[in-house]
Amino acid sequence: MAYRLITQAVIVGTRVVGRAFAEAYKQAAASSQYQRAQAKAGNGTGRASVSTGMTLEEACKILNVKPPQNGKADMEEVMERFKRLFDSNDPKKGGSFYLQSKILRARERIEAEVKPTLEKEAQESEVKEGWNPKLYKDR
Structure with missing residues (x-):
């Protein structure tokens, strides 16, 4: 039974x-x-990125920066804000791992938005200047 x-x-x-x-x-x-x-x-600027799961607007609010205009953003300001917020939310200093993750995803989302423009500019400058390979000497 x-x-x-x-x-x-x-x-x-x-x-x-x-x-x-x-x-x-x-x-x-x-x-x-x-x-x-x-x-x-x-084009997906208002929608969440599949990799970060965050909209561009949300990323800009988290880092308190202006949204990229025409694919261009002040990446020095973004990195400075990222470093300051990331370090201040370190769990070892009493911060939150969740907030650190959000800050990291916000930076990645802005970089993903700006990356194609930066690559295009780099390619155009290389074409303008000519190809200069980087040579490294062995010790």
């Missing part, structure tokens, strides 16, 4: 876990499909 109770408990538990897993999978698939549709629809 005990084996019947144990068997029924296992079957009921399996059903519950199976249904929960199926529902979670449906939600993840719907979210992924929505993200792909949003990525195809626009």
Whole structure:
């Protein structure tokens, strides 16, 4: 008789876990499909970045900097604010790891927004100046 109770408990538990897993999978698939549709629809400046999960506006508010204009931002100011906030929220100094993570993701989001413009400028300057390989001497 005990084996019947144990068997029924296992079957009921399996059903519950199976249904929960199926529902979670449906939600993840719907979210992924929505993200792909949003990525195809626009440039994504107002939407959350897939890698950081943060909008550009949110990143600028966290670091208290102006949003990049035409793909250009004052990266020195961004890095200075990042370093100050990151260091002040160090868990060893009584800060919050969660806040440190948010600050890091904010910097990464702004860098992702500015990176294509910086790469294009670097490529144009290299074309203008000519290719100068960096030579390193062995000791």
